[in-house]
Amino acid sequence: xxxxxxxxxxxxxxPDLVDEHGISPDEYREILAIMGREPTFxxxxxxxxxxxxxxGYKNSKRLLRLLPTKxxxxxxxxxxxxxxxxxxxxxxLAFKIESHNHPSAVEPYQGAATGxxxxxxxxxxxxARPVATLNSLHFGxxxxxxxxxxxSGVVKGxxxxxxxxxIPSTGGEVYFDRGYEDNPIVNAMCLGxxxxxxxxxxxxxxxxxxxMAVGARTGRDGIHGATFASExxxxxxxxxxxxxxxxxxxxxEKLLLEASLELIASGHIVGIQxxxxxxxxxxGAEMAGRSGTGVExxxxxxxxxxxxxxxxxxxxxxxxxxMLVVAAAGREDAVREILEKWELEAETIGSVTxxxxxxxxxxxVAVADIPALPLTEGCPTYERPGEESxxxxxxxQMDISGYxxxxxxxxEAFLAVVGSPNVASKQWVYEQYDTTVRANSIERPGGDxxxxxxxxxxxxxxxxxxxxxxxxxxxxxxxxxxxxxxxARNVTCTGAVPMAITNCLNFGxxxxxxxxxxxREAVLGMRDACSYLETPVTGGNVxxxxxxxxxxxxxxxxxxxxGVIEDLDTIVRHSFRGAGDAIFLLGANRGELGGSExxxxxxxxxxxxxxxxxxxxxxxLQRCLLAMSSRGILAxxxxxxxxxxxxxxxxxxxxxxxxxxxVGASVRFTDDLPDxxxxxxxxxxxxxxxxxxxxxxxxxxxxxxHGVPCTRIGTVTVAGSPLEIETRASTLRLxxxxxxxxxFGAIPSVMxxxx
Amino acid sequence: MNVAVITFPGSNCDQDCFRSVELAGGxxxxxxHREQSLGDADAVIVPGGFAHGDYLRPGAxxxxxxxxxxxxxxxxxxxxxxxxxxxxxxxxxxxLLPGALLRNESMRFQSHDCALRVERSGTPFTRDYRxxxxxxxxxxxxxxxxxxxxxxxxxLEATGRVVFRYSDARGTVSAEANPNxxxxxxxxxxxxxxNVLGMMPHPDRAIEEAxxxxxxxxxxxxxxxxxxxxxxxxxxx
Numbered sequence: 001x002x003x004x005x006x007x008x009x010x011x012x013x014x015p016d017l018v019d020e021h022g023i024s025p026d027e028y029r030e031i032l033a034i035m036g037r038e039p040t041f042x043x044x045x046x047x048x049x050x051x052x053x054x055x056g057y058k059n060s061k062r063l064l065r066l067l068p069t070k071x072x073x074x075x076x077x078x079x080x081x082x083x084x085x086x087x088x089x090x091x092x093l094a095f096k097i098e099s100h101n102h103p104s105a106v107e108p109y110q111g112a113a114t115g116x117x118x119x120x121x122x123x124x125x126x127x128a129r130p131v132a133t134l135n136s137l138h139f140g141x142x143x144x145x146x147x148x149x150x151x152s153g154v155v156k157g158x159x160x161x162x163x164x165x166x167i168p169s170t171g172g173e174v175y176f177d178r179g180y181e182d183n184p185i186v187n188a189m190c191l192g193x194x195x196x197x198x199x200x201x202x203x204x205x206x207x208x209x210x211x212m213a214v215g216a217r218t219g220r221d222g223i224h225g226a227t228f229a230s231e232x233x234x235x236x237x238x239x240x241x242x243x244x245x246x247x248x249x250x251x252x253e254k255l256l257l258e259a260s261l262e263l264i265a266s267g268h269i270v271g272i273q274x275x276x277x278x279x280x281x282x283x284g285a286e287m288a289g290r291s292g293t294g295v296e297x298x299x300x301x302x303x304x305x306x307x308x309x310x311x312x313x314x315x316x317x318x319x320x321x322x323m324l325v326v327a328a329a330g331r332e333d334a335v336r337e338i339l340e341k342w343e344l345e346a347e348t349i350g351s352v353t354x355x356x357x358x359x360x361x362x363x364x365v366a367v368a369d370i371p372a373l374p375l376t377e378g379c380p381t382y383e384r385p386g387e388e389s390x391x392x393x394x395x396x397q398m399d400i401s402g403y404x405x406x407x408x409x410x411x412e413a414f415l416a417v418v419g420s421p422n423v424a425s426k427q428w429v430y431e432q433y434d435t436t437v438r439a440n441s442i443e444r445p446g447g448d449x450x451x452x453x454x455x456x457x458x459x460x461x462x463x464x465x466x467x468x469x470x471x472x473x474x475x476x477x478x479x480x481x482x483x484x485x486x487x488a489r490n491v492t493c494t495g496a497v498p499m500a501i502t503n504c505l506n507f508g509x510x511x512x513x514x515x516x517x518x519x520r521e522a523v524l525g526m527r528d529a530c531s532y533l534e535t536p537v538t539g540g541n542v543x544x545x546x547x548x549x550x551x552x553x554x555x556x557x558x559x560x561x562x563g564v565i566e567d568l569d570t571i572v573r574h575s576f577r578g579a580g581d582a583i584f585l586l587g588a589n590r591g592e593l594g595g596s597e598x599x600x601x602x603x604x605x606x607x608x609x610x611x612x613x614x615x616x617x618x619x620x621l622q623r624c625l626l627a628m629s630s631r632g633i634l635a636x637x638x639x640x641x642x643x644x645x646x647x648x649x650x651x652x653x654x655x656x657x658x659x660x661x662x663v664g665a666s667v668r669f670t671d672d673l674p675d676x677x678x679x680x681x682x683x684x685x686x687x688x689x690x691x692x693x694x695x696x697x698x699x700x701x702x703x704x705x706h707g708v709p710c711t712r713i714g715t716v717t718v719a720g721s722p723l724e725i726e727t728r729a730s731t732l733r734l735x736x737x738x739x740x741x742x743x744f745g746a747i748p749s750v751m752x753x754x755x
Numbered sequence: 756m757n758v759a760v761i762t763f764p765g766s767n768c769d770q771d772c773f774r775s776v777e778l779a780g781g782x783x784x785x786x787x788h789r790e791q792s793l794g795d796a797d798a799v800i801v802p803g804g805f806a807h808g809d810y811l812r813p814g815a816x817x818x819x820x821x822x823x824x825x826x827x828x829x830x831x832x833x834x835x836x837x838x839x840x841x842x843x844x845x846x847x848x849x850x851l852l853p854g855a856l857l858r859n860e861s862m863r864f865q866s867h868d869c870a871l872r873v874e875r876s877g878t879p880f881t882r883d884y885r886x887x888x889x890x891x892x893x894x895x896x897x898x899x900x901x902x903x904x905x906x907x908x909x910x911l912e913a914t915g916r917v918v919f920r921y922s923d924a925r926g927t928v929s930a931e932a933n934p935n936x937x938x939x940x941x942x943x944x945x946x947x948x949x950n951v952l953g954m955m956p957h958p959d960r961a962i963e964e965a966x967x968x969x970x971x972x973x974x975x976x977x978x979x980x981x982x983x984x985x986x987x988x989x990x991x992x
Contacts, residue, residue: 159864163895164805166767251808255764343764434866436893436960437803439771453965568965658868660924 001359003037004366007311010041017041021048027380034374042360042368045312046375049278050285053544056379059510060542063383063523067537068530073499074538079290081122081202081273082192083538085500087564089459092196094128097136097189097465097504097560099543103245104186108153112186113161113248117320119190120165121274124257125323127200127264128192131438132452133162135172135188136465136504136558137429140181142421142750147176150184152751158188159432164250165257168441169433170450172465176421177600179469182548187504187541189560191463193454200264202273204287204295204326204352209270211284211297211350212332214323214339215256218280219305222246222318252321252344259342260323268334271326281315282376283324285358289376297350298361311360311367326352386516396474400593400608404674410730413602415742417680418650420601423643424746427657446656447574448493448639451565460565462496468642468682469554470595471610476518479595480525480557481613485684486641487561488533492622493637493687495572495629496563501530503540503559508552510544518555526557532615533622535561572629574638575655576663579718581635582696583667587621587686588709589645591677597643598680610682617685617708624706625687631702633695640686645669646679648688650739653723657744664721664736667714675727690716756781756979759796761826761842763788763817767804768839771959776800778962779972781979788820798835798978799826801842803895803957813841813856813898814848823849835879835978836951840896843943843953852946852953853911854903859896860936866895868967869934869956871942872922875915878945879980880952883973889926890970892961894934899955901937901944908938919943919954 011017018028021044031039031047039047049055057064069077075092076084082096100115120130135158140147162169167190204211222245263269271291273283280302288295299314309317325346327335332348339346353359358375360368406413417423430445442460443451449464466487472479488498503526508515530537540560546553565571576583593599594608628634640648655661671678691699696712703710717724723739725732758776762769762785769785776783786793788806793799806817817823823845830836830851838846846852859865868891876886884890903911911917919942923932928940935955943954958971 156863163864163866163897164765164808166804249808251765251805251810254767254805254808431867432864434864434895436866436895436957436966437767437771439774439960439962439966442965 002366004040004369006040007367013038013041013044022052023048027051030380034371034378040368042312042315043370045316046281046368046370049281049316050375051379055278055282057542058379058381059544061381063520066523066527068527069536069538071534071536074536075199076538078537078539081125083500083502084126084199085538085562086196087454087461088566089454089457090196091454092194092199093461093562094123094126094192094194095190095502095562096122096539097187097502097558098122098541099504099506100186100188101183101506101543101546104154104184107245108150109157110245110247112154112157114246114320115186115188116158116161117248117253118274118276119188120167120253120257121276123190123192124260125202125272125274126192127198128194129261130167130190130192131440132170132191132450132463133167133188134170134450134463134465134560136467138175138180138185138469138556141176141178144181147181148751154184154186155429155432161248161250163434165254166437168435168437169430169445170435170441170452171445171463174426174429175469177469177554179473179554182551183546183553185506185553185556187558189465189502191452191461198264200272202287203271203291204293205270205291207293207352207354208329209352210327210329210332210348211295212325212327212335212346213302213349214325214346215344216249216252216319216321217303217305218314218317218322219319220309220313220317223313223316246318246320248320255342255344256321256323259339259344262338263335266334266338268331269325269327273324275322275324277318279315279317280324285372285375287324287326288358288372294353294355294357294359294372295350296353296359296361298364300363301347301349303345303347311362315360384516386520387513388517389514392474395607396609398607400599403599403603403605404676406602406676410675411732413598413676414646414679414732414734416601417598417643417646418739419742419746420597421747422597423647425657425744426747427744428747428751442568442571443494448490451494451571453568458568460496460568460571462491462494462563462565463561464490465558465560466490467556467558469556470600470606472522472557473554473606474595474608474610476521476555477525478610478612480522481529482611482684483557483559484526484529484533485613485618486639487559488535488622489639489687491561491563492625493572493574493639494565495570496565497626498533498535498561498563498622500538501535501559501561503537503557505542506546506553506556506558507544508547515552522555522557529613529615533619570629570632572634572637574652575636575661576652576665576690576716577635578692579663579716581690581692581716582712583665583688583690583714583716584699585686585688585711585713586624586703586708589671589673589678589681590683591673591681592683593677593681596680596682598676611684613684620706620708621685621687624703624708627702627706628699633698634689634691636690638688640688642682644680644682649723650743652688653736654740654743662736663719664717664723665714666717666724668726669713670728672728675730678727756797757795758783758798758800758979759786759793760784760800760802761786761788761822763806763820765805765808766802768802768959772800772802772839775959775962775975776979779975779979786822788822790822791825793825793829799829801838801845803840803842806841806845814844817845818849827851830951833948833950837880837978838953839959840955840957843955844898846951846953851951852944853907854901856898857900857902858898859900864897865934868892869894870922870924870932871919871956872926872928874920875918878918878949880974880977881918883977887926889922889924891968892956892958892971894956896955899935899937901941903938911944912939916945917941918945918952
């Protein structure tokens, strides 16, 4: 076969051109060794995309290998479009989380919308029907107009896309801190269900089988998006980066979803993959790489949106809503027929070969021919030493004991914490998302975890996303452990057994030692927690370079946790139910205020040692909660996290927005802790539960059997009563209407004002 | 009772409606939008979603789908037709129901539970409800703000064709309880002959206790005439 020749008009390969492609001189030497010759311009573009941080994981791969990925229930671990676990009853769940931070910082609406589109495709290309989405969003402070613009644009983008495709949103988190001022974190997670036997993978098996481009046409949008996601932003990127942001079409996505599932069920295809980051290049090369085969495709056969596109552009376009399908030879017409029913195109563009190379032609003339495996797996990886920044160390080691007294008094501080946007209700956000479509949403957003029913069964899947950026900033290892522990606790509160996680690791530039330190520490913390809690990592995404003008975001390792409830009749909700019910605290109060919402909201301070995680106690607590929920003795269970006991008690009393099912409570603490530390401390390993009076003894017994501290702290009181809290030093009597206004009104009062 | 559930490209609630009919004791069947005939259908449901992507405006393209000719003829012959959410928008665009659904007053998509007061129990769609009863179900739309010109609106009221009205939990209508700005707090109406119903909230998402409400089920039992919903009604009333 003829080796590819430069096309007329291709720029010569110079050190500057190589550098512009984000390829280092060492990496270029590696490329020369793999190719045995100088690459063509097209080939350089292909390497640039595949060896970018986004696709090649060059600064993360070695550390990610430390994460636990196996368990008997894990069907598919990292390396595929999505992870897959067995959820029982013959069903498998495909799930994954992915970032769309860089596009969202530039164009929030389309950036977030296409993030949803991409994660849905990752899930339905496994053969699973998407059944739920979650979003983990981190923004700067809402008093900044640009933050409000980004926040409202991202929420609208997520809503418009997900609503149109018809996938319910069941949860997630929204977090605000000045650490995210210029670089919002926009992570989208999707869950999909399938019968176990319907699983399909992104492989190009069977020499002679046919490659088909399916779905939307290829245009010039998003060229080098993967490389863009691997650079930091700078002032002025608003304008210059726009062509790298893709535009989504949720209607086409919906058609593609239905067509893909029909295609997979038809048996006409052997593999399917989203043309996501690095488009046709990554999907073609990865499918060949996974199967040990090769692919050959002719770009002249790819349906395009505009004339005159070069092979370079066609290969690197990130136009949305496209798939690469490997059809069994001879079934091409049957594939086309299914796509036509859904008013979509499917064109034969090439075939599976035995050559082991990623070979591209243009009208029959070779323009690229690269060994597939080195392209997908051979990206040089780095593990350079890191070092903690002195600034962070100083903040962490700061003595915060002088901040125990709220300047305006305890009640004011209580209202400030409950009304801070991090603690306050996210109703303004999730009511813009369809949460009930498909009629399987058993627990909607607003509780500890969303719960979706497995259709046709009484089995449920619980999911939660968590990462407290302030905690991971001050201590990445403890913060990452805490994120895993909190996510597990959240799903456990609903009565679900934590099973596995997907993660989205959002960091600054890995070229900086202090970022490398954060990344390494966070991975180690995650490793420890996931190993101990037996929740392996089945995949995810790394997003580096979340920086603007040298200022990095807080290290933000977002955890997407999945849990399974065998019997939905045992589900537990977060809000108190009946007056007279007994309220217990499971776990012990330690009054850890480092990195707390209290310090931020009341003292404008990010400092101190964040709460430590006792994994043994955490696991005992989880088992205890599951024993209680399966015995049906709990009326409610609600995790203690951001905002401490104050937030947990208020949320347990207020119930759901619009439901009118709020109650009061009377509680008393005897802990020998300063009031602020007791009420606002964010110590891990705690859950507030309630039960009917006649179950009190059983609750105590189950807790004692599991070695979990269990303290009766009070009683649920009738609707209209206040929340009364007595500590050793103070008595608070808080009107529920006032708390309700603080909690439900905080975000709308900022967002519904004229911009 | 054979119920045709129309599926357009972009329909999202076809499966929810299918299941609702099943639970109510009817026999549902999907009918693809390119078909020309409703076959042996005794009733038709136009489900929610984003038919044809809601391009141009909700329902504007769906009314030209081949199956709509058959749906319009079926309705003109007195056949029972229900449009839910996007289905309501499609039926308005197709001229089977008067008025239009404008963008919500908030200018945002809204998805949450709402309370509805049942204004008519005598229709083929509400015979398993008691008049004046307050029911609860999710709504989920960006364009649910019902509008009709003053004469049409007066005629709807004068002839008792407003079937559901947004209210609070006690059945009181007010601006606060109106989620989208609909004129006269209208959530659902029937046509002049009383055989075509359109409503914005989702009874198809309130059919089981596990979902938080069974208040939508009587609509489907009324439709299929099974009477099975009467029991559910008494239970929760």
